[in-house]
Amino acid sequence: MKKEVTRKVERIDTQVDEMRVRRKDSNALKVIENVFDDATLKTLYTISNKGIIKALGGSISTGKEANVFLAEGEDRNLAVKIYRISSSTFNSMEEYILGDPRFRNVRHSKRDIIFAWTKKEHRNLERAIEAGVKVPVPIISERNVLVMEFMGEGERSYPQLKEAGVNKENARAFFDTISKYIELLYTKANLVHGDLSEYNILVDPHTQEPIFIDMGQSVTLEHPKSQEFLRRDIENIIRYFKKYGIDADPEKLYSTIREIKEKGQ
Numbered sequence: 001m002k003k004e005v006t007r008k009v010e011r012i013d014t015q016v017d018e019m020r021v022r023r024k025d026s027n028a029l030k031v032i033e034n035v036f037d038d039a040t041l042k043t044l045y046t047i048s049n050k051g052i053i054k055a056l057g058g059s060i061s062t063g064k065e066a067n068v069f070l071a072e073g074e075d076r077n078l079a080v081k082i083y084r085i086s087s088s089t090f091n092s093m094e095e096y097i098l099g100d101p102r103f104r105n106v107r108h109s110k111r112d113i114i115f116a117w118t119k120k121e122h123r124n125l126e127r128a129i130e131a132g133v134k135v136p137v138p139i140i141s142e143r144n145v146l147v148m149e150f151m152g153e154g155e156r157s158y159p160q161l162k163e164a165g166v167n168k169e170n171a172r173a174f175f176d177t178i179s180k181y182i183e184l185l186y187t188k189a190n191l192v193h194g195d196l197s198e199y200n201i202l203v204d205p206h207t208q209e210p211i212f213i214d215m216g217q218s219v220t221l222e223h224p225k226s227q228e229f230l231r232r233d234i235e236n237i238i239r240y241f242k243k244y245g246i247d248a249d250p251e252k253l254y255s256t257i258r259e260i261k262e263k264g265q
């Protein structure tokens, strides 16, 4: 057993090294080193020791505060989101965490905020699923690493809504499902996504089903800015679909969602 674990750990080490070598001459080297600091490598080992990740694959995305990698799981591919400890947007993270009663006891060191943020994304995804919203299934979160279901085919993520071929014929169906998801999140999960746009929604090309992603910043309704965020999410979506002939009133959708919530209380 011990040998097996060592082998897995070595494999991740080699892969990280290979990534470093491959990117040696590029600016991306700095980013890779920022992601795989020693503590993060240790966290990846812990997850690998649990048998969840068998091998780490290529980079899927380098975002403002996190990197997403493909990984080989027990019997399917996984997405591994690693929040960079050296994240530059930490201050805005703090603002979201501090307004959330679920994190009242979190210490305010940068690391603790980032760990809480990772846990928050995991829990938000779980709550979204319970409410009937399609999101990647979270599998484990440890410190700054979140492992989840890979929403893609082969080694490629599903396209973002923006690239998913929305047109005047299919726009209504997309819009209705997305509006329903915003409503379900609010009324059933007590959550507001908080950063919804054509970039944070993937589309399964086989079923044309929208998938919400990036729920680290999603807030509960007690958050002082939850109403502002809900309005903004609705406005972003309505703005996007306007060019495909959907004419919806953001204020009306906002009030409808609030009414459904009040009736259900």
Ligand SMILES: Nc1ncnc2c1ncn2[C@@H]1O[C@H](COP(=O)(O)OP(=O)(O)OP(=O)(O)O)[C@@H](O)[C@H]1O
Binding pocket: 060, 061, 062, 063, 064, 065, 066, 067, 068, 079, 081, 136, 148, 149, 150, 151, 152, 157, 158, 160, 199, 200, 213, 214, 215
């Ligand atoms: N579970 C997943 N399955 C497949 N691809 C994913 C998954 N999660 C994220 N991705 C890919 O990684 C990209 C970035 O993910 P996400 O938005 O969660 O990270 P982020 O660091 O917050 O990004 P940004 O800073 O750009 O907002 C997505 O657009 C998507 O292409």
